[in-house]
Amino acid sequence: MPSIPAGSKRSIHSSAKRVLGKLRQLVVRHLTMKPFEGKVAIVTGSGRGIGRAVVLRLAEHGARVVINDLDAQPAAEVEAAIHSAGGEAVSVLGSVADPKVAIAMVEAAHGKWGRLDILVNNAGVTRDAMIHRMTDEQYNLVMDVVARGAFNCIRAAAPLLRDAGKKDRQAGNFVHRKIVNVSSIAGIHGAVGNANYAAAKAALIGLTKAIAKEWAPCLVNCNAVAPGIVDTRMTAARDDAQNPALGIPAEVREKIKGQMPFGRIGTPEDVAAAIEFLSSSASDFITGQVLQIDGGVEFINVVG
Numbered sequence: 001m002p003s004i005p006a007g008s009k010r011s012i013h014s015s016a017k018r019v020l021g022k023l024r025q026l027v028v029r030h031l032t033m034k035p036f037e038g039k040v041a042i043v044t045g046s047g048r049g050i051g052r053a054v055v056l057r058l059a060e061h062g063a064r065v066v067i068n069d070l071d072a073q074p075a076a077e078v079e080a081a082i083h084s085a086g087g088e089a090v091s092v093l094g095s096v097a098d099p100k101v102a103i104a105m106v107e108a109a110h111g112k113w114g115r116l117d118i119l120v121n122n123a124g125v126t127r128d129a130m131i132h133r134m135t136d137e138q139y140n141l142v143m144d145v146v147a148r149g150a151f152n153c154i155r156a157a158a159p160l161l162r163d164a165g166k167k168d169r170q171a172g173n174f175v176h177r178k179i180v181n182v183s184s185i186a187g188i189h190g191a192v193g194n195a196n197y198a199a200a201k202a203a204l205i206g207l208t209k210a211i212a213k214e215w216a217p218c219l220v221n222c223n224a225v226a227p228g229i230v231d232t233r234m235t236a237a238r239d240d241a242q243n244p245a246l247g248i249p250a251e252v253r254e255k256i257k258g259q260m261p262f263g264r265i266g267t268p269e270d271v272a273a274a275i276e277f278l279s280s281s282a283s284d285f286i287t288g289q290v291l292q293i294d295g296g297v298e299f300i301n302v303v304g
C-alpha cells in the first residue's frame, strides 16, 4: 500500500479537526437554541393574568414580544421583567377595541424587528348582568373588546402574517405563523349572568374558524383556547365597594371551586402552556380548533 506523505497526513488531520469543530458548534447551537428564537409575538392584554403568563413564557423561550394593555403600570412591570432577564420587549398601550391601537402594535413589531410570527388575542373584559337588566354599554363594551378587538388585531396583522406567509410559501419556505384567540367555555356552553361575554366569546370561535380557512393557504394557523375558571383578577372574589365591575361573587367562586375535578381552579400558567403549544411549530398541523382548558370541569360534570 502506498504510504501517505507526512504533509498530506497533517492536512487531512487538520481538515477533519475543522469539520469536527464545526459539527460541535452546530450541535451546541442546536442544544442551546430556544424554541422561539428569531420569532416575534404580539400578546394583547398582557399586563396581567393569562396574557402576562403567555408573554413571559414566549419571551423566556426566545421570542421578542409586543406587550399591550390598557394600564401602563402592569405593562411596564412585565416589560422590565423581560428586559432584566435579557429578553427584548416593547409596550403599546391602549384598547384593542381601537383599530389605531391594533395598527400601532403591528407597526411596533415591524419597526423594531421587521416581522411578526405570533398574535395572541387575549385582551378581554366582563360586565356581568342578567340579560333583562343588561345595559347597551355593558353589552357593547364586551363585544367591542373581545370580538371587535380580535378582528382589529388580525386585520392589522394581515400584511405580516397573511401576505408574508404567502410570499414565504411561494419561495418554498414552509414556515407557519400563528394566531391564538382566547375564548372561554362560556363561548361554547353559554353562561348565566354574562350573555354579552358568552356571545362575544362565541363570536371569537367563529372568527377563529373563518381565519383558519382564509389564511391556511398562507401557512397561518388560527386556533382558540377556551379556559374554564382561571385564578386572575377577572375571577377574583368581587369587592362591590372597590369595583363592582371586576371579579365574580365570592359565593359563586366557592361553588365553582367545589365542582373542580382536580380540586383546584386553573392558573394562568395552565393556559399559557397550551397557548405556547399552539404558537409553536409543534402545532403546525393543527388549525381551526378550540382547545378547552378547564381541568375537565365541563366534561366530567356536564357529560356525567
Ligand SMILES: NC(=O)c1ccc[n+]([C@@H]2O[C@H](COP(=O)([O-])OP(=O)(O)OC[C@H]3O[C@@H](n4cnc5c(N)ncnc54)[C@H](O)[C@@H]3O)[C@@H](O)[C@H]2O)c1
Pocket: 044, 045, 046, 047, 048, 049, 050, 051, 068, 069, 070, 071, 074, 094, 095, 096, 097, 122, 123, 124, 125, 145, 149, 182, 183, 184, 185, 226, 227, 228, 229, 230, 231, 232, 233, 234, 235
Ligand atoms: N380568568 C378566567 O377564568 C378566564 C376564563 C376564560 C377566559 N378568560 C379570558 O382570558 C383573557 C385574559 O383574562 P384574565 O383572566 O387574565 O383577566 P385579567 O383581568 O387578569 O387580565 C386582562 C388584562 O387585559 C387588559 N385589558 C382589558 N381590556 C383591554 C383592552 N380593551 N385592550 C387591551 N387590554 C385590555 C386588562 O387591563 C388586564 O391587564 C380574557 O380574554 C378572558 O376573557 C379568562
